[in-house]
Amino acid sequence: MNPTPEKAFPVSWDQFHRDARALAWRLSGAGPFSAIVCITRGGLVPAAVVCRELEIRVIETVCVASYHDYRTQGTTAVLKGIAADLPGVEAGGAGILLIDDLVDTGKTASIVREMLPKAHFATVYAKPMGRPLVDTFVTEVSQDTWIYFPWDLGLSFQPPISGRSG
Ligand SMILES: O=P(O)(O)OC[C@H]1O[C@H](OP(=O)(O)OP(=O)(O)O)[C@H](O)[C@@H]1O
Ligand code: HPA
Ligand SMILES: [Mg+2]
Structure with missing residues (x-):
């Protein structure tokens, strides 16, 4: 069971761009990749950065919804699968780069990995439960942290520190 996250890890656009670019640097030695399959919606943003850096122009989506309410995981639904004519799909995903923003429990990752077992799976952030499912990531955060x-x-508006309780 995923513990309720207690710590907060806020990420700015600048920080996210830096981290996604760092992911692209790590991936630059792991290819070449013929296509990206990004896991929507969170994977769309890192995929935009990585495809620019690695000059990948074939981008597909797999649409998965899992966290229907804020911080609460519901049943995981695949709303759209991966096009069968995407190069590499018939070979189990060899040469395909799968991208998401993060792995948390690993549930989303395990469903998509089953679709493309030979793909390279990359995320910007990883929590310990999902980490074994990821081939390349940039930053690990603890399981009780919400990104x-x-x-x-x-x-x-932020109230002054002196007026805050605790
Ligand atoms: O490892 P897990 O516990 O499965 O959690 C990780 C997934 O949860 C979030 O997606 P979400 O289902 O919230 O949809 P979204 O990408 O549309 O925000 C996140 O973008 C990952 O895809
Ligand atoms: O820590 C998180 N942040 C944002 N979305 C998420 N989906 C699963 N875990 C997270
Ligand atoms: Mg997602």
């Missing part, structure tokens, strides 16, 4: 992505955040 706040920049597309889920907005600017808001």
Whole structure:
């Protein structure tokens, strides 16, 4: 069971771009890759950075929804599969790069890995439960940390430190 995350790890757009580019650097020695399959929606953003850096122009999506409510994992639904005519699919995913923003429990990753067992699976962030399913990642965070992505955040007033409880 995934413990309720207690620590917060907010990520800015600058930080995310740096980390996604660091992922591209790591992947540059692992290819070549004929195509990217990104796991929507979170995988769309790192896929945009990585495909630019590695000059990959064939991009496919696999659409998976798992966290229907904030921080609560529900049943995992595959809303759209991978096109059968994508080069490499008939070979089990050899030469294909699978990208997501993170692995948490590993549930999403294990479903997609079953579809393309020979693909290279990459994420920007990884938590310990999901880490064994990932071939390449950039930063590990603890299982009790919730990562706040920049597309889920907005600017808001912060009360002065002196007025906060604790
Ligand atoms: O390792 P897991 O426990 O399966 O969690 C990781 C998945 O959860 C999030 O996706 P989510 O289902 O929230 O959908 P989204 O990408 O559309 O935000 C995240 O983008 C990963 O795909
Ligand atoms: O830590 C997380 N942050 C954002 N989305 C997520 N989906 C699973 N775990 C996370
Ligand atoms: Mg996702």
